[in-house]
Amino acid sequence: MNRDNNMIVKLGQESDEKVISKLPEIFQLLKKGEVQPSNEVLDIISKFPTESTPYILEILGENEEQINLQIWTLKEVVPKLPFFVKIALTDEIERMVNKPSSQEKEQKLDSIAQEALNSIL
Structure with missing residues (x-):
């Protein structure tokens, strides 16, 4: 576990307000690859x-x-979300199914998105 993932573990023990204030940073670190997807992030x-x-x-x-x-x-986060959040994500997931980019198609992301969509609808 790297330093930033250790930060996520510690953050999980903080107050709700502190965690919420750190959400933008957590997602930014995820996108940069500085925090690895993990159960703690989930x-x-x-x-x-x-x-x-x-x-x-x-x-x-x-x-x-x-x-x-x-x-x-799609595989780990979406299934754990409440129904009302899944509904908010439906348009983007449908886009991934119906109009995937060439790389999304190459990586079979459209099929994975279809599985996520099936679990919602």
Whole structure:
């Protein structure tokens, strides 16, 4: 576990307000690859689904560079979210199914997105 993942573990023990204030940083570190997707990150996202929704949409909407993070989000994060958040993500997931980028298609992200969509609808 790297230093930034240790920070995530410690952050999970902080007050809700502190964790919420750090969500932008957590998602930025995830996108940069400085924090690895982990159960600790998933626990934080699951605890604050409404506050995490814009960042999840951002990850799902980013083509090309974030394929592994998109896969983790679709397979691990989306199933743990409450129904109302899943509904908020539906348009972007449908885009991934119906109009995937060439790289999303190459990485079979459209199939993974279809599985996530099937679990929602």
